[in-house]
Amino acid sequence: MTSKxxxxxxxxxxxxxxxxxxxxxxxxxxxxxxxxAVFAYAPMYGITLAFKSFHYGKGIIGSPWIGxxxxxxxxxxxxxxxxxxNTVIISLGKLLFHFPxxxxxxxxxNEMYFRRAKKVLQTxxxxxxxxxxxxxxxxxxxxxxxxxxxxxxxxxxxGDSIPFLSDASIFRPVIYGSHIWKEIGWDSIIYIAAxxxxxxxxxxxxxxxxxxxxxxxxxITWPGIRPTVAILFxxxxxxxxxxxxxxxxxxxxxxxxxYGVADTIDTFVYRTTFTTGANFGYMTAxxxxxxxxxxxxxxxxxxxxxxxxEQGLF
Amino acid sequence: xxxxxxxxxxxxxxxVPKRTRFGKQKGDTIINVMITTLLVIxxxxxxxxxxxVLVLSFASxxxxxxxxxxxLPYTFDLTSYGKLFKETSFYRAFGVSVFVTxxxxxxxxxxxxxxxxALSKKGMPGRNILLSLVLFTMFFSGGLxxxxxxxxxxxxxNNILVMVIxxxxxxxxxxxxxxxxxxxxxxxxESAKVDGANDMYILLKIVLPISKPFIATFALFYAVDRWxxxxxxxxxxxxxxxxPLQIYLRGLLINMSVQLSSSAAAVVDSKxxxxxxxxxxxxxVISAIPIMCIYPFMQKHFARGIMVGxxxx
Numbered sequence: 001m002t003s004k005x006x007x008x009x010x011x012x013x014x015x016x017x018x019x020x021x022x023x024x025x026x027x028x029x030x031x032x033x034x035x036x037a038v039f040a041y042a043p044m045y046g047i048t049l050a051f052k053s054f055h056y057g058k059g060i061i062g063s064p065w066i067g068x069x070x071x072x073x074x075x076x077x078x079x080x081x082x083x084x085x086n087t088v089i090i091s092l093g094k095l096l097f098h099f100p101x102x103x104x105x106x107x108x109x110n111e112m113y114f115r116r117a118k119k120v121l122q123t124x125x126x127x128x129x130x131x132x133x134x135x136x137x138x139x140x141x142x143x144x145x146x147x148x149x150x151x152x153x154x155x156x157x158x159g160d161s162i163p164f165l166s167d168a169s170i171f172r173p174v175i176y177g178s179h180i181w182k183e184i185g186w187d188s189i190i191y192i193a194a195x196x197x198x199x200x201x202x203x204x205x206x207x208x209x210x211x212x213x214x215x216x217x218x219x220i221t222w223p224g225i226r227p228t229v230a231i232l233f234x235x236x237x238x239x240x241x242x243x244x245x246x247x248x249x250x251x252x253x254x255x256x257x258x259y260g261v262a263d264t265i266d267t268f269v270y271r272t273t274f275t276t277g278a279n280f281g282y283m284t285a286x287x288x289x290x291x292x293x294x295x296x297x298x299x300x301x302x303x304x305x306x307x308x309x310e311q312g313l314f
Numbered sequence: 315x316x317x318x319x320x321x322x323x324x325x326x327x328x329x330v331p332k333r334t335r336f337g338k339q340k341g342d343t344i345i346n347v348m349i350t351t352l353l354v355i356x357x358x359x360x361x362x363x364x365x366x367v368l369v370l371s372f373a374s375x376x377x378x379x380x381x382x383x384x385x386l387p388y389t390f391d392l393t394s395y396g397k398l399f400k401e402t403s404f405y406r407a408f409g410v411s412v413f414v415t416x417x418x419x420x421x422x423x424x425x426x427x428x429x430x431x432a433l434s435k436k437g438m439p440g441r442n443i444l445l446s447l448v449l450f451t452m453f454f455s456g457g458l459x460x461x462x463x464x465x466x467x468x469x470x471x472n473n474i475l476v477m478v479i480x481x482x483x484x485x486x487x488x489x490x491x492x493x494x495x496x497x498x499x500x501x502x503x504e505s506a507k508v509d510g511a512n513d514m515y516i517l518l519k520i521v522l523p524i525s526k527p528f529i530a531t532f533a534l535f536y537a538v539d540r541w542x543x544x545x546x547x548x549x550x551x552x553x554x555x556x557x558p559l560q561i562y563l564r565g566l567l568i569n570m571s572v573q574l575s576s577s578a579a580a581v582v583d584s585k586x587x588x589x590x591x592x593x594x595x596x597x598x599v600i601s602a603i604p605i606m607c608i609y610p611f612m613q614k615h616f617a618r619g620i621m622v623g624x625x626x627x
Contacts, residue, residue, distance in 0.1 A: 015439060018437070018438075018439055022435065022437075022438045022439070022513075024512060024513035025438055025513060026432075026438075027514075028428040028429075028431065028432040028513075028514075028517075029428065029429065029432045029444070031425055031428060032425050032428060032429035032432075032483065033444070035425055035483055036447070036451065036483070038464065039479075039480050039482065040455070040456075041447075042456075042464045043455065043457065043461045043463075043464050044454070044455070044456040044460070045456070045460070046456050046457070046463055046464065047456055047457065047460060049459060049463075060463065105353075105356075108349055108352070109353065111345070111346075112346070112350060112353065113350070114346075114350060117350060117353075117354075120357075121354070121357050123613055124360065124361055125356070125357060126613075127364075127609065130538050130542075130605050130609065131542075131602060131605065132542035132560055134542075134544055134560045134563050134564045134567065135560075135563060135567075135598050135601060137567070137568055138566075138567030138568060138594060138598055139363045139598065140363070141567065141568065142363075142366070142367065142591070142594070142595070143366060149366055184360075248545070252564070266458075269458055269459075274549070280459050280463075283457075283458070283459050284457055284460060287456070287457020287458055287459060287460075288457055290457070291454045291455055292454075294453055294454065295453055295454050298453055
């Protein structure tokens, strides 16, 4: 509560007085509140569509209720389950391959002796983060295509050209690799900042006690970075289905030969809604399912991390 | 004499080398070299695709025919850039993106600064509830269909502002800004209050001027996001005069649905495929130039900005 000193009163101010004290702030908040109400919370009301059969002319409110029929239909939709399976697989794949890489990069950069080179490297590696997936997909199609540089080099060495973007068995690794390429620099920033906060004295003391490089990393660097890793891990898990869906990336890189392995929930929803024109209520059910699972996941991840001894998100 | 010398030595200020953790240990140099080499290789691999794009954008038809693996800038031919600048559809898309970026950032900053500043006031009644509601949107959303229906109901479908208004706030940036405002000492605001200033004045004339680097960093982050905006356009824009640059690029690079007016002539030329590729690469370079220009300015403030944002309350 506002302190007595600020309000210049000698007893606890009433709630009305406090509100009056903050009146300009409430004024400031109006545009933001309106924006969130319209674009973040109004759509949440639209989730009721998941339980209705949408008739275009009647709108959301006028459409009849059908209970959980949409969800029941979902269980027998093979295309949906394929997309769900892919989302989970890609999400776990990215957790395994993509999540640790910025941490490793940060530790390596922290170990670097050449200061100036470290800055230059950071700048270069962070650059792809600011380029959109459309442009990056264009670059990748160019390089990994049939007549692209990579395949040309492969054929000069006598190999067969690899169809990176249209072969189902190699597409997912391409997704993981390109995601790392784009985000490793940016994601490592927060870890590098955490590492910069570790006092130099700790390392010096360890060296005096005879610790080698590896021991220094294990007993000083890693504990210094662990809280940050924990928080980012929770955030990652809470977004797991979004990460796995990777709409931006996959939408611009995939094509029908790889739908089987790369179609994710978001691309599935987009394609069926806007090209096949599926039932809105049904599609809303899919979106709601995804969001619901995300919320559960972040709650569980927070619990997990708290049990492991680190400070959670809430 | 001896005594004087010793006295002087003891009082000379020694220049102490900056303390780093790297001392002269056995095997240190080898590890340093190994790590540096590894990271340099990583950087080269990461940068190679961009280099390749740049080099190819300068390729002439003749150069492409002579060198099947195009690794070095064999030619410096600006024809592809010329082709692009003759395309009205390219111009229009570029202009749309500039408009969306300018308007978008203005709205973004207005909403984010007011929201972040107000939400940073801990004593405000209802503030915790509002903050939780805002945070919640980071983890839960209504989904694509409800979003579509809401946008439709505010008449933004096929309107150029659909790329500006629904993208009004990025919650993560808002939270980081709020945390930043929390680090401003309360004494500054209190002394201004004593002098009779109201809260709006404090925000505009005191808080914002001292926060300039921070605000600028977020303006740049928002600018990059708006410049790269394509999702809303993909779903809501059907008028080809209103598409942003990214959608135009998508047609040129991925969909292969964009017809360059000069491509009719290119088809006659047997190296048609080659001409298109150079033009594609040129379009990528042009779209990346604005980002490359502001990139050095952003570099300085990354770490600080993200670090402040990771401080919990």
